[in-house]
Amino acid sequence: MPMKVAKATFAMLxxxxxxxxxxxxxxxxxxxxxxxxxxxxxxxxxxFEELFFADAWRRAIFNSLIIGTGxxxxxxxxxxxxxxxxxxxxxxxxGSMRTLFLLPxxxxxxxxxxxxxxLLAGFGLTNSYIGVIIAHTxxxxxxxxxxxxxxxxxxxxRVELAAQSLGASPATVFRRITxxxxxxxxxxxxxxxxxxxxxxxVLTLFVAGPNQRTLARQMFSSIRENISPAIAAAxxxxxxxxxxxxxxxxxxxxxxxxxx
Amino acid sequence: MAEFIRFDRITKFYGPLCxxxxxxxxxxxxxxxxxxxxxGSGKTTLLMMLAGFEQPTAGEILLDGxxxxxxxxxxxxxxxxxxxxxxxxxxSVGDNIAFPLQxxxxxxxxxxxRVKRALDMxQLSTLSxxxxxxxxxxxxxxxxxxxxxxxxxxxxxMDEPLGALDKQLREQMQxxxxxxxxxxxxxxxxxxxxxxxxxTMSDRVAVFNKGKIEQIGTPRQVYDEPATxxxxxxxxxxxxxxxxxxxxxGAEATVRLxxxxxxxxxxxxxxxxxxxxxxSIRPERVDLSETRSEGRNVLETEVTDSVYQGDHLRVQLHNxxxxxxxxxxxxxxxxxxxxxxxxxxSAGDCRVIAP
Numbered sequence: 001m002p003m004k005v006a007k008a009t010f011a012m013l014x015x016x017x018x019x020x021x022x023x024x025x026x027x028x029x030x031x032x033x034x035x036x037x038x039x040x041x042x043x044x045x046x047x048f049e050e051l052f053f054a055d056a057w058r059r060a061i062f063n064s065l066i067i068g069t070g071x072x073x074x075x076x077x078x079x080x081x082x083x084x085x086x087x088x089x090x091x092x093x094x095g096s097m098r099t100l101f102l103l104p105x106x107x108x109x110x111x112x113x114x115x116x117x118x119l120l121a122g123f124g125l126t127n128s129y130i131g132v133i134i135a136h137t138x139x140x141x142x143x144x145x146x147x148x149x150x151x152x153x154x155x156x157x158r159v160e161l162a163a164q165s166l167g168a169s170p171a172t173v174f175r176r177i178t179x180x181x182x183x184x185x186x187x188x189x190x191x192x193x194x195x196x197x198x199x200x201x202v203l204t205l206f207v208a209g210p211n212q213r214t215l216a217r218q219m220f221s222s223i224r225e226n227i228s229p230a231i232a233a234a235x236x237x238x239x240x241x242x243x244x245x246x247x248x249x250x251x252x253x254x255x256x257x258x259x260x
Numbered sequence: 261m262a263e264f265i266r267f268d269r270i271t272k273f274y275g276p277l278c279x280x281x282x283x284x285x286x287x288x289x290x291x292x293x294x295x296x297x298x299x300g301s302g303k304t305t306l307l308m309m310l311a312g313f314e315q316p317t318a319g320e321i322l323l324d325g326x327x328x329x330x331x332x333x334x335x336x337x338x339x340x341x342x343x344x345x346x347x348x349x350x351x352s353v354g355d356n357i358a359f360p361l362q363x364x365x366x367x368x369x370x371x372x373x374r375v376k377r378a379l380d381m382x383q384l385s386t387l388s389x390x391x392x393x394x395x396x397x398x399x400x401x402x403x404x405x406x407x408x409x410x411x412x413x414x415x416x417x418m419d420e421p422l423g424a425l426d427k428q429l430r431e432q433m434q435x436x437x438x439x440x441x442x443x444x445x446x447x448x449x450x451x452x453x454x455x456x457x458x459x460t461m462s463d464r465v466a467v468f469n470k471g472k473i474e475q476i477g478t479p480r481q482v483y484d485e486p487a488t489x490x491x492x493x494x495x496x497x498x499x500x501x502x503x504x505x506x507x508x509x510g511a512e513a514t515v516r517l518x519x520x521x522x523x524x525x526x527x528x529x530x531x532x533x534x535x536x537x538x539x540s541i542r543p544e545r546v547d548l549s550e551t552r553s554e555g556r557n558v559l560e561t562e563v564t565d566s567v568y569q570g571d572h573l574r575v576q577l578h579n580x581x582x583x584x585x586x587x588x589x590x591x592x593x594x595x596x597x598x599x600x601x602x603x604x605x606s607a608g609d610c611r612v613i614a615p
Contacts, residue, residue, distance in 0.1 A: 156344060158342045158344055158346040159346045161313055161333075161340070161342075161346065162342060162346035162347075162348075162404075162407075163348070164312075164313075164332075164333040164334050165311055165312075165334070165336070165338055165339065165408075166334075166359055166360035166363060166408075167335075167360050167363035167364055167411070168334055168359075169332075169334050172334075172363070176359075177348060180350050181350055
């Protein structure tokens with residue numbers, strides 16, 4: 001019995017540790033004050049209005065959506081292709097190859113950012129949407145690879161062999177069997193890619209121009225300039241969005257489980 | 261029977277490992293051939309090469325007289341049934357069975373009609389809308405069978421299809437598949453490591469060992485006339501007794517055992533007098549009595565143990581130089597340990613095998 005209590009307490013503390021910063025910032029999204037501090041004088045939605053009507057914030061949200069969508073499409077396509085390639089048993093150094101694909105996860109973002117800026121400058125892609133999308137894709141691909149590789153590993157190879165023997169060409173096997181079975185993994189990979197792009201600040205600082213300010217980047221600079229509660233409102237949007245994304249992942253996982 | 265499938269000097273290496281070695285095998289149209297052998301004997305690899313999942317390192321596979329080495333799997337028109345069923349988990353039972361028909365561009369009405377007939381054939385008509393995961397193992401295997409047969413393939417390949425089922429269901433499915441084979445005139449190549457399954461179902465059994473075929477023949481031939489020691493031991497239970505050939509007369513040889521006893525036995529293959537050989541004596545062909553019977557081979561033995569096993573009585577015997585096992589009918593009397601008995605068997609019930 002004491003063990004049970006200890007476990008529950010520990011779990012509680014861990015959860016508090018993880019969400020305390022969120023709990024600290026969220027109420028401030030609804031403050032009527034012009035500075036980001038407690039106590040809250042009265043409740044108001046003025047900072048959400050600011051977010052949606054002030055030019056800088058509106059543009060930032062718009063940019064985040066463009067760049068997030070572009071990153072999601074590109075990273076999902078590349079990551080899925082990579083995962084399919086990594087299935088090939090005849091591939092040399094398959095283990096090392098997989099590690100290589102996951103490298104952007106562990107390389108410090110600052111290092112990547114510097115390299116990316118130099119590289120993109122060489123192609124004249126700094127200060128462009130394409131440049132930012134490429135940069136974000138580099139850090140988003142590993143999430144897609146991990147997720148899709150997991151889904152592909154769950155497919156019985158014999159199912160694909162059976163489809164071939166029943167008269168399906170390799171392209172048809174991919175379209176009718178492999179892709180549908182891997183789809184939950186592809187979807188959750190796409191969601192993670194979008195979330196990664198939304199959240200990315202460091203690379204954006206290096207490669208984006210003033211026209212590609214994303215929401216995260218805008219929050220970052222507005223903290224430096226003036227600590228306005230608009231940041232809290234933006235954070236609230238982020239969290240709401242993340243919860244939504246989380247729900248999508250959970251639902252797609254349960255669909256996947258149902259199919260098994 | 262016209263030859264339909266021919267394996268012509270097939271060799272398969274995995275890296276340095278030779279899994280099939282210079283193998284020749286012909287299979288007739290409408291024939292049910294089992295590839296029987298222990299795991300690693302090359303039987304599944306041979307089936308995978310026939311299906312086109314693997315390429316032979318050397319040699320040629322002919323179907324109806326033409327080489328299919330270069331034909332990809334999806335154009336070979338062969339239905340494959342796997343031990344793991346390999347149903348499409350994201351499709352309903354009906355869609356699983358419709359899949360090969362869709363691949364062949366058959367119209368919707370034709371597909372519906374043929375799917376319905378296939379489901380009737382395996383007695384699953386009511387489960388068309390279920391997902392494979394909602395079916396039992398036996399039902400899933402029936403779906404896999406229907407899916408492999410619905411497009412009327414030229415050959416049906418089965419890789420241990422009943423291995424995952426429990427004993428009772430397995431025996432039922434054996435009879436069902438045998439029945440389908442007869443009714444539809446299918447050509448079936450069936451891989452199994454279960455000798456009783458191979459004997460039950462096949463027209464012919466090919467016994468595999470270490471990448472080679474040790475013997476191919478009807479179930480009766482491989483059981484009653486084993487060509488090698490491996491076949492005698494792998495199929496059914498047998499007593500192997502060492503001896504030396506004294507004389508050979510036509511299809512019979514006289515063999516002297518180390519104990520001095522002379523045994524007259526049927527011979528398969530070429531045996532010369534003076535050669536050291538094994539005698540294979542099936543336990544169920546041995547009779548026990550306390551009096552010496554005339555005109556048959558007789559060994560003087562003593563009972564060491566006797567076990568009642570429901571459908572038969574298993575008696576362990578020992579004579580001066582070697583043990584012997586006898587399986588007696590259910591109605592046989594008991595033989596308590598220590599009883600001195602004569603073990604008798606006819607010349608046709610034992611077999612000389614070259615070592």
